[in-house]
Amino acid sequence: MTYRLTIRRPDDWHVHLRDGDMLHAVAPYTARQFARAIIMPNLAPPVTSVAAATAYRERIRAALPAGSDFTPLMTCYLTDTADAAEIARGHAEGVWAACKLYPANATTNSAHGVSDIRALGRVLEMLQRIGMPLLIHGEVTDPEIDFFDREAVFIERTLGGLVRDFPALKIVLEHITTAEAVDFVNGAGANVAATITPQHLHLNRNALFAGGLQPHAFCLPVVKRERHRLAVRTAAVSGSPRFFLGTDTAPHVRGRKEMACGCAGIFNAPFALESYLAVFDAEDALDRFEGFASEHGARFYGLPLNEGTVTLERRDVLVPALCGVGDTAVVPFHAGQTLAWQMVG
Ligand SMILES: NC(=O)N[C@@H](CC(=O)O)C(=O)O
Numbered sequence: 001m002t003y004r005l006t007i008r009r010p011d012d013w014h015v016h017l018r019d020g021d022m023l024h025a026v027a028p029y030t031a032r033q034f035a036r037a038i039i040m041p042n043l044a045p046p047v048t049s050v051a052a053a054t055a056y057r058e059r060i061r062a063a064l065p066a067g068s069d070f071t072p073l074m075t076c077y078l079t080d081t082a083d084a085a086e087i088a089r090g091h092a093e094g095v096w097a098a099c100k101l102y103p104a105n106a107t108t109n110s111a112h113g114v115s116d117i118r119a120l121g122r123v124l125e126m127l128q129r130i131g132m133p134l135l136i137h138g139e140v141t142d143p144e145i146d147f148f149d150r151e152a153v154f155i156e157r158t159l160g161g162l163v164r165d166f167p168a169l170k171i172v173l174e175h176i177t178t179a180e181a182v183d184f185v186n187g188a189g190a191n192v193a194a195t196i197t198p199q200h201l202h203l204n205r206n207a208l209f210a211g212g213l214q215p216h217a218f219c220l221p222v223v224k225r226e227r228h229r230l231a232v233r234t235a236a237v238s239g240s241p242r243f244f245l246g247t248d249t250a251p252h253v254r255g256r257k258e259m260a261c262g263c264a265g266i267f268n269a270p271f272a273l274e275s276y277l278a279v280f281d282a283e284d285a286l287d288r289f290e291g292f293a294s295e296h297g298a299r300f301y302g303l304p305l306n307e308g309t310v311t312l313e314r315r316d317v318l319v320p321a322l323c324g325v326g327d328t329a330v331v332p333f334h335a336g337q338t339l340a341w342q343m344v345g
């Protein structure tokens with residue numbers, strides 16, 4: 001039995017840090033566990049310009065605990081009027097690490113997202129040419145499509161064609177939830193990868209209804225059937241360099257989750273490594289955790305691996321019912337549960 005695990009410092013390739021008071025409340029959790037994170041741009045208004053991204057990066061740095069060396073990696077929110085030259089400039093200046101594609105109205109703050117990806121040809125050509133990754137929230141919004149099929153239909157209708165038309169474009173299919181997504185990534189080239197969240201490794205769709213409606217299990221893409229969860233778990237622990245850690249930590253204050261039309265998003269930053277490690281432990285794949293958490297993502301993005309390490313110990317930790325105080329208190333993933341590993345340094 002392994003009692004202590006030390007790995008290279010990990011990165012989180014999908015994070016919502018929000019802004020204002022919430023940013024100050026949640027940034028320390030991510031900065032404690034991760035060296036770098038890809039920061040999602042779905043603020044209101046969204047981060048679409050180099051100037052807005054630079055200013056947001058400064059606000060993030062100001063929200064970090066004293067002495068933190070955490071690096072926020074910024075992303076550009078694509079709209080129908082995205083300008084290839086502005087994006088290339090932001091990338092050249094070291095502001096933007098990637099572009100984020102939200103299909104219009106697919107998720108939180110995506111109203112300004114892209115209505116027709118084919119209209120973005122010049123941007124996509126530019127991304128392909130300069131090797132800047134395109135991060136995709138891969139769901140269709142067609143109301144005719146069953147909600148649980150939104151990801152699979154996106155892959156069929158949009159992603160296949162995108163990869164055919166831009167065969168060298170670096171694509172990250174974010175927060176994958178289905179066997180179809182796993183198969184698509186496994187069948188594509190080395191330029192196509194996916195992030196995997198803790199919740200899609202732990203929960204199937206029964207979690208939404210267990211004992212009554214469970215708003216804290218609701219995120220997008222919504223959790224799926226058990227066979228999909230198992231496919232995503234297999235991918236995560238497979239050792240394939242094309243699957244890597246992206247928590248999609250997405251805090252919403254308690255009142256905005258527990259309401260008639262509750263927000264999508266799970267706040268998993270406080271115990272993210274512990275949550276993933278429970279899965280790798282259960283799958284007898286502790287030796288594959290470092291690749292998933294600390295290596296595959298950096299290599300895909302073409303960034304250096306981190307120096308330094310983090311250590312986790314096999315010891316019970318009780319996840320609190322609420323993280324933080326007052327207006328920015330958020331219910332964390334695994335609230336009230338005991339996890340078997342704890343980050344100790
Ligand atoms: N994942 C979620 O359920 N919510 C995210 C948006 C997103 O990543 O789609 C959010 O910003 O709240």
Ligand SMILES: [Zn+2]
Nearest residue numbers: 107137174220
């Ligand atoms: Zn998303």
Ligand SMILES: [Zn+2]
Nearest residue numbers: 016040248250
């Ligand atoms: Zn997200």
